[in-house]
Amino acid sequence: xxxxQAQFQVDQxxxxxxxxxxxxLTNMALLTEEVGELARIMARRYGxxxxxxxxxxxxxxxxxxxxxxxxxxxxxxxxxxxxxALQKNIExxxxxxxxxxxxxxxxx
Numbered sequence: 001x002x003x004x005q006a007q008f009q010v011d012q013x014x015x016x017x018x019x020x021x022x023x024x025l026t027n028m029a030l031l032t033e034e035v036g037e038l039a040r041i042m043a044r045r046y047g048x049x050x051x052x053x054x055x056x057x058x059x060x061x062x063x064x065x066x067x068x069x070x071x072x073x074x075x076x077x078x079x080x081x082x083x084x085a086l087q088k089n090i091e092x093x094x095x096x097x098x099x100x101x102x103x104x105x106x107x108x
Contacts, residue, residue, distance in 0.1 A: 002083065003082045003083045003086065004081070004082075004083050006068075006072055006082075007072055007075060007076055007081075007082060010069060010072045010073060010076060011076050014073070014076075021073055021076070021077045022073075024074065024077060024078065027070055027073050027074050027077070028074065030070050031067065031070040031071060031074065034063070034066040034067045034069075034070055035067055037063055037066070038060075038063040038064060038066075038067055040055065041055055041058050041060055041063055042060075045060070
């Protein structure tokens with residue numbers, strides 16, 4: 001599935017099952033909540049915190065997909081083409097960071 005297809009599929013799901021998009025501020029709050037849930041699992045599974053029994057069954061991919069879902073909703077309702085935005089962002093980083101990471105002694 002391409003990013004464009006994902007944006008279309010989420011839009012169709014909202015129109016078919018979701019009645020309408022939540023407003024942008026609600027979706028921004030939901031995005032923050034979903035990122036927090038992902039962060040909790042990452043911190044406990046890969047960081048120094050011990051993983052709680054209730055977190056062990058959490059699907060990391062599903063949590064990432066929740067973040068992506070809400071981000072796609074925000075893109076759709078604000079008219080952002082994520083394919084174009086990502087391509088521009090990669091170009092920006094390529095120009096800006098052309099040598100930066102190769103010259104970073106912390107990465108060697």
